[in-house]
Amino acid sequence: MDDEDLLEFIDGAVPATTASLREPWRILVVDDDPDVHESTAYGLRGLEIEGRSLQLLHANSAAEALGVLRRERDVAVVLLDVVMETDNAGLVTVVAIRNELGLAHVRIILRTGQPGQAPEIDTIRRYDINDYKTKSELTRTKLYTTLTAAIRSYDQLRRIDASRRGLEKIVAASNQFIAEPGLQSFAEGVITQIAGLVGVEPEGVVCACTPRTEAGSHCVVVAAAGRLAHLMQHRITDIDDPYIVASLTQCLAERRNLLAERSVTLFFAGREGGDFVAFVYASAPLRDVDAHLLEVFCTNIALCAANVELVTRLRNHAFVDRMLGLPNRTAFLQHLDDAVAAGGAAGHAIGLMDVDQFAETNDMFGHGYGDQLLAAIAQRLGAVQDGAGFLARVAGDTFGLFGLESSVNPERLRSVFEQPFEIENVLRPVSVCMGFVRCDDTNGSGLELLKDASIALKRAKELGQGRSAYYSAEVGTVTRERTRMLHGLQRAFDHEHLFVVYQPQVNLADGRPIGVEALLRWRTDDGKFVPPDRFIPVAEQSGLIVTMGAWVLRSALHALAALRSVGPQGGALGIRVAVNVSSVQFAQPQFLELVDEALRDSGVPPECLELEITESVAVMGMERVAALLRQIKARGIAVAIDDFGTGFSSLSYLDRLPADRLKIDRAFVMSLDSGRLGARIAEMIVPLGHQLGMQVLAEGVETEAQADILRALGCDEAQGYLYAKPMVIGDLGPWLAQRLGAPP
């Protein structure tokens, strides 16, 4: 072979321009003859194959060759001498390459010195030797063509392998799109597969677009690999590379694949305009066959993507509430959005209906019962709106109805609950709180409308069971105010900025302390006190009162334990601590357990604890209240009825509440010396309490005159500024020591 041949070959067939951009093919020359290394290097000098230059690695023995292959990755071809250390060192090396090193893709070309050294045909087959040449046969041109064929085949094997890996990832993703990262791992598979087909490292992004709406659609990167990994979750418009942005945008606009020098950008048509687009860097223009393959690939993937999307949607946003067969919250929101977008919300209203005491019902009668109740309500609501409105179950025990204001309003919906519901053959009255929003009043999205309706519902719940409220700007403000307070309170609680103060209670006859009432205090960061009358209701509505109340109970008991430990003289033996218990806490199934635990932990005997409850506990049902009170009393714990006379139902419940102490509310005590109605109520309460075997304690006693009147009425005990204001535990010790130490 002469040099002219070679030059012609180079000029005619090898594009030299892009070669430097891409990694060279790596070829391992294995021969014990240094001349062979040299001549091979010389023969291949400056040549390129498939637009890439060649890099030679050298090994002088079979052992060295295996060392190189172990160390270096991506060796495309091994030019292997047969006879080296031994007569068949080359063949042994082949076995080791395939079996020990597990290198299936590397192409192996055997070179022998003489034809006589040629291995048998079946040896070639058995060892997966890809070509066989005698050294004399391998002129420079022949070497070049032999290498080109080997490298092409190596490249294809690698692509098939990469593409198989991509495919495996896609298959795995399809099998698994029920798992949360379904879409993402699917999209990653797409990148790998494109990269495999193009024959580059996987570096690219896949963007998913939301379905087109009036507002347009936006596309977000759902998978990103290689040096583009940081683009994950970026919107297309936020990508910092103008070339990528332009490619993606053009591809989406023209809805077709773009095969450029530096990149491939592929378009996948999705459902309802929820298209996908993938961008992957390429290092050279694609061959025709690849472009064709990509088209086929895209069609496949688009189908697959639609499935992934469908399944993902089914899973994440299932539109139907399984239990009731009603549309769920997502469907409700979608419907609202659609109605607003179509201009069909005018004259319409949203009503949210929340079943009163549903959680308690569930606790008491079991979930099966609760489910039946909900189904019965759903059925009636479905009947009343008569197909004209849109009914959904938006939360556990909350139904949403969207329809004309003439049918979605408090009067109309109240009528649905007039008759009791028959569940398990028992008639059961059901009340609901309802929140409404007129869609004319807002021009927000479905989500905003639903939020406003929820605010109205919250307001209705504050008003009490069976009430309803409309959303208005003021209601919104009040609710947001409460929400802000709740967050502040939660933070204060978490950061231990709440503390407990203690107000003594005394025997009216001799002024001797008999107990203390624990009262909660909240001092905000700027040093202001928020009165409990304001924050306790917020804590009750949010349920925070449960953990907060448990904490007050524990604090109070530990404080008392500390006082008692001081000793009989200065200590507080015999002193009781009274703790306010909200009806919300009282209704908790674990309430009693919690009290037991707090008593055990503090070591305070049950006789020294008093629980102050109000008549509002009656909402949990008198049977349950009575049963719970019996259990409390069986432990020796005392019970006081707080704020007596202010509740709505007063006297009728009293004889059914086995309590030790009746507390006359401060409001009645205040009007004692006025002769007004309040005074007469106080006069009635004292004998009433005594008749039922209770001690009577007057709250908020501020003057001697009030104390005198109360004593004359036969009232037993008192609490108020006349005796002491609520104080921190550090002050209470000395105060008690003084009173207890020296009886008057």
Ligand code: C2E
């Ligand atoms: P309450 O249980 O009726 O507590 C008595 C309230 O009257 C306390 O107000 C006390 O500071 C105040 N007071 C006592 N003597 C006098 C007096 O002579 N004159 C005047 N003007 N007021 C007096 P406070 O501490 O503001 O508590 C208000 C309400 O907050 C309590 O009323 C109770 O219902 C609730 N509360 C306080 N702490 C807790 C708690 O830990 N848990 C629960 N659930 N509620 C609590």
Ligand code: CA
């Ligand atoms: Ca109280």
Ligand code: CA
């Ligand atoms: Ca009270």
